[in-house]
Amino acid sequence: MVPAAGRGTRVGGDCPKQYLPLAGRPLIEHTLKRLAVHPRIAGLMVVLGAHDEHWPGTFALNGKPVHTAIGGAERCDSVLAGLDALPTDVAGEDFVLVHDAARPCVRLADIERLIERAGATEGGLLGAPLRDTLKHANEAGHSERTESRDRRWRAFTPQMFRRAALCAALREASRQGVQVSDEAMAMELAGFAPLLVEGAEDNIKVTTAADFALAEFLLARTT
Numbered sequence: 001m002v003p004a005a006g007r008g009t010r011v012g013g014d015c016p017k018q019y020l021p022l023a024g025r026p027l028i029e030h031t032l033k034r035l036a037v038h039p040r041i042a043g044l045m046v047v048l049g050a051h052d053e054h055w056p057g058t059f060a061l062n063g064k065p066v067h068t069a070i071g072g073a074e075r076c077d078s079v080l081a082g083l084d085a086l087p088t089d090v091a092g093e094d095f096v097l098v099h100d101a102a103r104p105c106v107r108l109a110d111i112e113r114l115i116e117r118a119g120a121t122e123g124g125l126l127g128a129p130l131r132d133t134l135k136h137a138n139e140a141g142h143s144e145r146t147e148s149r150d151r152r153w154r155a156f157t158p159q160m161f162r163r164a165a166l167c168a169a170l171r172e173a174s175r176q177g178v179q180v181s182d183e184a185m186a187m188e189l190a191g192f193a194p195l196l197v198e199g200a201e202d203n204i205k206v207t208t209a210a211d212f213a214l215a216e217f218l219l220a221r222t223t
């Protein structure tokens with residue numbers, strides 16, 4: 001499942017960032033092609049903005065179906081909408097991988113490792129341990145203390161959980177008024193302990209205009 005209903009406000013630009021050009025093709029196309037190539041991904045669900053004018057319509061990728069749904073105001077709303085719209089042949093016990101459209105450089109080997117390792121538990125996510133010193137900034141932008149980086153990870157995507165459990169966790173977080181920033185946060189709130197699977201740090205989320213040049217560099221060097 002690919003949440004792609006954002007507006008890309010931190011990039012700016014005249015269209016949502018997932019449709020801005022990256023190495024000559026829309027950013028989202030690179031992400032979808034990476035996912036569709038993986039042999040253990042059966043199909044795609046792309047969650048679009050309600051007024052998306054850029055989505056090209058119905059097509060398959062690498063012989064796999066590409067379903068669509070309409071997202072919501074926040075990323076978590078879009079993920080829940082996508083889960084609800086999945087075909088009925090996706091059982092509640094089936095694993096769903098949620099991957100940001102804005103992460104085109106994800107490595108196939110990392111996806112495989114996530115499926116292998118998190119699939120042997122109740123799910124998990126790609127990430128990487130913090131390797132820089134972590135500072136807490138005051139309102140004036142000065143460092144006022146150094147935070148421990150012990151056992152702190154950066155969360156990436158894909159994040160992989162069973163359809164029914166993730167649906168229930170996202171619904172409960174919403175009921176509690178908690179806007180979760182990723183799927184793992186909803187699962188933690190529900191009492192799960194998602195497995196952290198270390199992945200390459202070049203699985204960047206294209207967030208600002210400057211990220212496009214780095215993503216283009218990485219795309220040419222990773223698979």
Ligand SMILES: Nc1ccn([C@@H]2O[C@H](COP(=O)(O)OP(=O)(O)OP(=O)(O)O)[C@@H](O)[C@H]2O)c(=O)n1
Pocket residue numbers: 002003004005006007008009010011017018047071072073074075076078079100101102103205206207
């Ligand atoms: N309501 C939303 C918000 C975000 N996303 C998706 O979630 C992913 C990660 O979100 P982010 O990088 O923050 O994208 P945007 O929300 O578009 O960026 P911004 O916050 O700068 O507007 C993106 O693929 C984005 O399209 C979504 O499906 N639905």
Ligand SMILES: C[C@](O)(CO)[C@H](O)COP(=O)(O)O
Pocket residue numbers: 075100154155156157181182183205
């Ligand atoms: C899901 C995510 O990519 C994990 O790091 C991140 O939380 C998305 O945050 P965003 O602000 O919606 O881009």
